[in-house]
Amino acid sequence: MVENISDFGFPSLFLVGIPNLGRFHVWFGFPVCFIYILTLLGNCLLVLMIKTESSLHQPMYFFLCMLAFNDMAISSSTAPKMLSIFWWHAHGIDFDSCLTQMYFIHTFSIIESALLLSMAFDRYIAICYPLRYSNILTNRVVIKMGLIGATRGILMVLPCPVLIKRLTYCTQNVIQHSYCEHMALVKLACSDTLVNRVYGICVALSVMVVDLGLIAGSYLKILQAVFRLSSKEARSKALSTCIAHVCAILLSYLPALFSFLTHRIGRKVPAYIHTIIASIYLLVPPALNPLVYGVKTKQIRDRVIDIFFPKMILKH
Template identity: 70%
Template structure:
């Protein structure tokens, strides 16, 4: 009965969804579907807008385009399976599919963090050393930064499913979660999981500490440069260019930090609350980011209006 190659007995996991709220799964699926649809529509609109508008072919918008592609991938790796649980009672997940979903979700999350760092660096160069902006952030440099972020994420997350495959899973197969999250899967193993836990927390801490540190450093430098400007109008304009990015950082990191801390120290937090927040940090940023950039960035806003209302005259002001 045992599989001597993979050293495990179970072939699939049973994902509960949101424990304690199973009776409301049908209703919970509605906001999940809305966020999924908004994420796909909004990000595809951002990508199309940047592609069609020559004035947006700049490093800042190339990074935004990468963020939109990553957000679409992130929400697509999460929402369909969640909707299957909530609406179709499709709770069974094959072992390998569960590991694949876990790998892609965590990879896209780390890529998202890397892109936020790159966008913070873009704002730093634009505001602090504007005369060198075009020479520092050339198109090849922008592409290399995006590729580096993707390679970093892929390599950092790869050991997670490989370490899980070496663990035996005998009788525990019920995951009290709405998707295959790393720690939720590790906790079911019938063996010592110290290596898995240590590696998982090391990756999470290193990404958060490094990336948040780099973002904070960029914005400290930006604020120092902004408050040295003599004109109030210039200060407002400089800060305004950072507003959308700051909103994106808050939307992305706040629920992620809550979920991370709850796993480690939030023993009194109800599982349903933890899982809701863990789901929100995967579904909300992809849906909200296009709205934030669409509202805060005039070039994108005007281009989107012209796409949906071609007869409407867009003011040059």
């Protein structure tokens, strides 16, 4: 690959796509396109249902709306460029555009984690302090929690492009990936990258450890409260309100954790496996979250039936 250095000393970059599987790119484009369309339609429908149904105007569903918007933003940061690589061989991307994509991907990922934590707090209050729920989680508090989560993501990722800009780039400009991410850009530099690597690891670990720790703590308290209930039916009903959220957590964190670990310790794992897992982590959870909440949450499920299958309601 012949390198093209810009006037500012930064290379025009080449995104490989999925390493060693270029001949299959056109076929990879179909599931990516399907997942992206499913993400946009599913999340838009979810937001529309929550907006138009007054019974869903509760903190849990407000957080779900925020999650839906964030999921669409994550997918829109990655899927269009991936499709342009797979279907139109548009591998090139200028350095600043790559930095911008990297910034948005990591920012929205951290916001996603904050929203899942906020939803865990919502379930904790709803089950452990049901009588105080409406007093604690007011609309103002919900908005503040959303803004704090967004601000944390924006500020934590902001140093990454700044630190990358201070690096020197010599001849390498090929990124063995289907989108721009922090470590892929850092590895291209020919100057000392210790600060970039340390900061990237600190951000990733702090988000995962803090958020997962607080989520685990919330569910520990929830389980303690649930098992103190005398009725089996009451315990089942309380736990059923958490199923969708637990599924969303598993969908988001398991691929992210696997991707993080394989990048750091899985040196024998083929590059195309890294890329596929990283793509699944960004594309699949946003598409499945509306389906999970639609199936597992009674109020949303009833609203979907009311809109699309009104005859079923009439029969009952």
